[in-house]
Structure formats: structure tokens, C-alpha cells
Amino acid sequence: xxxxxxxxxxxxxxxxxxxxxLGVIGxxxxxxxxxxxPPLLQPYYDIVKLLQKSGVYSLTTTWIFRAAxxxxxxAVLIASFLIPFxxxxxxVQFWGDVILFAYLFGLARFFTVLAALDTGSSFEGMxxxxxxxxxxxxxxxxxxxxxxxxVLSKSFSLSQMIGDRSWASWxxxxxxxxxxxxxxxxxxxxxxxxxPIDDPATHLELTMIxxxxxxxxxxxxxxxxxxxxxxxxxxxxxxxxxxLIPFQSHSLVxxxxxxxxxxxxxxxxxxxxxxxxxRLRMNRIPSFITGAFVLALFGLIIALARxx
Amino acid sequence: MMxxxxxxxxxxxxxxxxxxxxxxxxxxxxxxxxxxxxxILAAVPFLLxxxxxxxxxxxxxxxxxxxxxxxxxxxxWAVRHVSIRRDSPGILGVSTxxxxxxxxxxxxxxxxxxxxxxxxxxxxxLIPSAFSTLFIGFLLLISRTKAITQVVGYLVMENGIFxxxxxxxxxxxxxxxxxxxxxxxxxxxxxxxxxxxxxxxxDHMDTSQLKSLKE
Numbered sequence: 173x174x175x176x177x178x179x180x181x182x183x184x185x186x187x188x189x190x191x192x193x194l195g196v197i198g199x200x201x202x203x204x205x206x207x208x209x210p211p212l213l214q215p216y217y218d219i220v221k222l223l224q225k226s227g228v229y230s231l232t233t234t235w236i237f238r239a240a241x242x243x244x245x246x247a248v249l250i251a252s253f254l255i256p257f258x259x260x261x262x263x264v265q266f267w268g269d270v271i272l273f274a275y276l277f278g279l280a281r282f283f284t285v286l287a288a289l290d291t292g293s294s295f296e297g298m299x300x301x302x303x304x305x306x307x308x309x310x311x312x313x314x315x316x317x318x319x320x321x322x323v324l325s326k327s328f329s330l331s332q333m334i335g336d337r338s339w340a341s342w343x344x345x346x347x348x349x350x351x352x353x354x355x356x357x358x359x360x361x362x363x364x365x366x367x368p369i370d371d372p373a374t375h376l377e378l379t380m381i382x383x384x385x386x387x388x389x390x391x392x393x394x395x396x397x398x399x400x401x402x403x404x405x406x407x408x409x410x411x412x413x414x415x416l417i418p419f420q421s422h423s424l425v426x427x428x429x430x431x432x433x434x435x436x437x438x439x440x441x442x443x444x445x446x447x448x449x450x451r452l453r454m455n456r457i458p459s460f461i462t463g464a465f466v467l468a469l470f471g472l473i474i475a476l477a478r479x480x
Numbered sequence: 481m482m483x484x485x486x487x488x489x490x491x492x493x494x495x496x497x498x499x500x501x502x503x504x505x506x507x508x509x510x511x512x513x514x515x516x517x518x519x520i521l522a523a524v525p526f527l528l529x530x531x532x533x534x535x536x537x538x539x540x541x542x543x544x545x546x547x548x549x550x551x552x553x554x555x556x557w558a559v560r561h562v563s564i565r566r567d568s569p570g571i572l573g574v575s576t577x578x579x580x581x582x583x584x585x586x587x588x589x590x591x592x593x594x595x596x597x598x599x600x601x602x603x604x605x606l607i608p609s610a611f612s613t614l615f616i617g618f619l620l621l622i623s624r625t626k627a628i629t630q631v632v633g634y635l636v637m638e639n640g641i642f643x644x645x646x647x648x649x650x651x652x653x654x655x656x657x658x659x660x661x662x663x664x665x666x667x668x669x670x671x672x673x674x675x676x677x678x679x680x681x682x683d684h685m686d687t688s689q690l691k692s693l694k695e
Contacts, residue, residue, distance in 0.1 A: 343485040347492035347605060354496065459574040463503045466582035470495060473589050477604065
């Protein structure tokens with residue numbers, strides 16, 4: 173019974189807290205720009221507003237276009253069950269779940285791309301093209317990060333890879349961890365299409381990567397897409413926070429507070445990065461990802477040198 | 481134990497900054513990254529453990545004065561003076577030089593595993609990071625075209641040598657270290673003058689164009 177309640181709580185927390193991160197990012201950017209900015213709860217208002225609308229579908233689209241937002245949403249929600257949120261253990265864990273974790277996001281992306289191609293719009297085709305090119309590169313780096321963690325923890329399960337950290341492990345494998353954390357943060361920006369890779373707030377189709385693919389979605393479908401991207405940020409961000417902060421306190425409440433404060437802090441950091449950096453030119457993005465790759469490689473070399 | 485982990489962290493950050501240098505083409509950022517790297521380098525003698533003597537103090541203060549304050553200040557002055565802001569990625573692209581940097585790091589770990597050293601090594605990371613910093617500095621030196629970046633590449637190489645020299649820390653006389661500081665100081669001074677002359681003579685600082693003959 174307790175198990176069911178805790179799993180439900182995790183699920184609800186993930187659903188409800190994730191749009192808040194987008195609000196925090198928006199507020200931070202507004203603060204840096206010297207503006208008042210939209211209210212902190214604006215993403216919730218957007219999602220509720222969109223859910224009350226009815227969908228409009230182009231006649232050229234097929235069932236894929238209608239299915240894609242639902243599939244993306246469910247894929248990221250399933251992924252949220254595989255990952256520990258700070259001290260809250262993942263309900264589902266098995267040997268090799270890290271690969272399922274990565275490819276659930278792959279599945280969500282695949283259907284978003286298919287839906288974009290389904291509309292037959294040349295803009296959306298261009299966006300799909302870019303999304304695939306950059307995700308091909310970032311996937312390599314993501315798996316290199318996972319490899320370092322597998323070597324460090326000698327375990328192939330996500331919960332043990334990132335969850336079982338203590339302050340003692342920081343003193344033992346600190347250099348590798350810090351390299352993975354920097355490299356993973358760069359990939360986090362790529363995966364969630366934030367600045368300096370992609371600007372989620374841009375209004376110019378020619379410079380978009382992710383946003384251009386969802387131009388034709390409207391109403392509840394678009395609400396699902398917005399919410400799915402918020403949950404993706406939450407899930408990938410909780411990987412980051414759980415890895416960074418070893419949860420040692422025995423009180424569940426304190427651990428939960430640390431975790432949510434960590435997530436909010438991460439959103440603030442992303443907001444700061446977005447405020448002080450300009451978007452990279454399209455042809456510089458592979459260099460950015462290569463930089464993350466080299467950092468992860470360095471981490472792997474240190475980890476292997478330790479292990480041998 | 482605690483000193484060792486901070487030492488490892490500092491060494492990792494030094495190599496991370498070297499990688500960042502490879503990926504940067506804005507001259508101001510390059511100089512700033514170098515200054516940051518040197519400031520961490522200045523702390524390394526204290527992280528090695530042991531008692532704090534006059535020797536360590538002189539080295540740290542010397543590094544801070546020369547590499548963190550004086551040289552970056554002079555290089556920034558040069559950047560303002562020649563009014564260029566960016567280096568071209570050079571003969572290699574940014575991605576290629578980053579990947580080469582990764583390869584060089586792997587190579588330096590391989591090399592240092594083969595190296596037989598007598599005496600204290602302090603940390604398993606010290607020699608590999610010394611080699612990595614050295615190699616990456618060398619890569620900067622040979623792959624970039626603007627004179628300022630080449631000077632920074634030379635200085636990053638020197639940072640690598642500094643790390644390596646820390647192994648002999650207790651046996652080297654202070655006079656040798658002071659001599660090295662003087663060398664860098666004079667070296668950068670001379671390079672500054674040369675940069676100025678290249679600029680005055682040809683209206684740019686692109687050393688790759690010095691190879692072409694002019695009537």
C-alpha cells in the first residue's frame with residue numbers, strides 16, 4: 173500500500189512540478205533582462221488554456237500526426253519511472269534500464285519527427301532534419317556519460333549508477349564525476365533545446381530546431397507537447413541533481429526539500445546561461461557537442477585509469 | 481586524503497580549461513581562460529601537502545603576479561591595441577582540434593602509465609594532466625594563426641611544464657624557479673614586441689601570411 177502511494181506521489185509530483193521549472197527559467201531570464209516577466213505559473217495557465225481548446229487538423233495529415241503528442245508524453249512519463257528523484261527510489265529498476273531510458277526519449281523524438289514530416293510543410297521538414305542531425309551527435313555523448321557512470325559504479329542499472337552516491341564517493345572519484353557533470357549539463361541543454369543550441373522562445377522559423385517541428389500542432393495536442401518537454405526537462409534534470417547531490421539525510425522531508433531546491437536551482441542556472449549566452453550559429457553546434465564529448469572522454473579515461 | 485582529492489579536482493579543472501581554450505576563438509576569452517587556469521595552477525603547490533615554506537609562497541605569489549596579473553593584462557592590452565577580437569579556427573576546425581585534444585589526453589595517460597618515475601608522484605593524475613596541458617598548449621601553438629593565441633599556447637605549454645616540475649619541487653633550488661619566471665616574462669615581452677611589429681608592418685597579426693613573399 174505504501175509502495176502504491178509513494179509511486180503515485182512521485183508521478184503526481186513529476187506531473188505538477190515540471191511546468192514550474194519552465195516558469196523559473198522564464199522569470200530568471202526576465203530578471204536578467206530587467207523586465208517583470210510572465211508570472212511564475214504561466215506555463216500552467218498555458219497548458220490549461222490549451223487543454224480547453226479543440227484540435228484543428230490539416231487534411232493532409234494522417235493518424236501519426238494525432239498520435240505523436242500522446243506517444244511523446246507517455247514515453248517521457250514512462251522514463252520518469254526509471255529514474256530516482258533524489259532520495260525517492262525508482263519504482264522500476266533492472267539490469268540495463270539505462271538503455272531503455274535513453275531510447276524512450278529516442279522514441280518520443282522519433283514520433284515528433286514523423287509528425288513533423290507528416291504535415292508536408294517544408295519548414296517542419298527542415299526542423300526535423302536538424303533535430304535528427306544534432307540528436308545523432310548528442311546521443312553518442314549521452315552514452316559516453318552513461319559509460320563513465322557504469323565504470324564508476326560497476327552497475328548497469330540507472331538507480332545504482334546515480335542514486336548510490338555518498339560524500340565518500342565524491343572524494344574517491346571526484347574528478348571523473350565533475351567531468352561527467354559538466355559534460356552532462358551541456359547535453360542537457362542540447363536535449364531540451366535550450367540556448368545556446370536552440371531558442372525555445374524564438375519566433376523565426378528559419379533559426380528554430382525543435383519549435384519548428386511543432387508549429388502545426390494546436391489545442392490539447394500542443395498542451396501535451398509543452399507538458400512533455402517540461403517533464404523531459406524535469407526527468408533529465410533530476411538525473412543531474414541526483415548525481416550532483418549525495419542524499420545522506422535520513423529524513424524524507426529534508427531530502428525532498430533538497431531535491432526540489434536543487435531542481436529549482438538547476439532551472440535558475442539554465443536561465444542564467446540563457447541570459448548571458450547568445451545562440452550558437454548552426455554550424456558551431458557540432459563543436460559544442462564535441463566539447464562535451466571530449467570532457468566525457470577525459471572522465472572515462474580517468475575512471476578507467478583508476479579501475480585498472 | 482583530503483589534500484589529494486582537492487589536488488585531483490584542481491588538476492581536472494586545469495585540463496578542462498585547456499580543452500575550453502581549444503574550443504574558443506574569441507581572443508578576450510582566450511586570455512581570460514588562461515588567467516583562470518594559471519590562478520588554479522598557483523594553488524596547486526599548496527594542495528600537494530607538506531609544510532608551507534618560503535619556497536611555496538614565492539612560487540605561488542610569483543605565478544599570481546606574472547601569469548595571472550601581468551601577462552593577461554599585457555595580452556588584453558595587445559588585443560585592444562590591434563583591434564581584432566577573434567582568431568580564425570586555424571588550419572584545423574574547432575571540432576577537429578577538440579577531438580585531437582581528446583586523443584592527446586588519452587595519449588598522455590598512456591605515456592604516463594609507461595613512465596617509470598622514482599620518487600613521490602603525489603597523485604596518479606599529476607603526470608597525465610601535466611602531459612595533457614603540455615600537448616594541448618602545443619596543439620594551440622601550431623594550429624592557430626593569430627600571434628596572440630600562439631603566445632597563449634606557449635604559456636599553456638609552460639603551465640604543463642610547471643605541473644611536471646612540481647614533482648621535483650623539494651629538490652629544485654628557488655633560483656631555478658625564479659629563472660623560469662624571468663624567462664617567461666622576457667619571452668612574452670619579446671613576443672609582445674614582435675606582435676606589435678607584425679601589426680605595424682602588415683596591418684594584421686596573421687602569422688600564416690608571413691610565409692607568402694612580397695615584392
